[in-house]
Amino acid sequence: MQTFTTPYGRVDVDPASLTLGELVVTDEGAELEVVGLEPVRFEPAPEEDEDWGE
Numbered sequence: 001m002q003t004f005t006t007p008y009g010r011v012d013v014d015p016a017s018l019t020l021g022e023l024v025v026t027d028e029g030a031e032l033e034v035v036g037l038e039p040v041r042f043e044p045a046p047e048e049d050e051d052w053g054e
Helices: none
Strands: 002-006 009-013 023-025 031-037 040-044
Touching: 002 040, 009 023
Parallel strands: none
Antiparallel strands: 002 009, 023 031, 031 040
């Protein structure tokens, strides 16, 4: 396990098991998407539009 500090909080993950597009949650509850592996980079996860059953 490795701890990454982001502007949105800390994330404890195993860098070897991360995949691009994976979603992780910080200790402050922010949802981040893995956008880079070498080096590991996170960005805020995109908001999903509501699905009204269409």
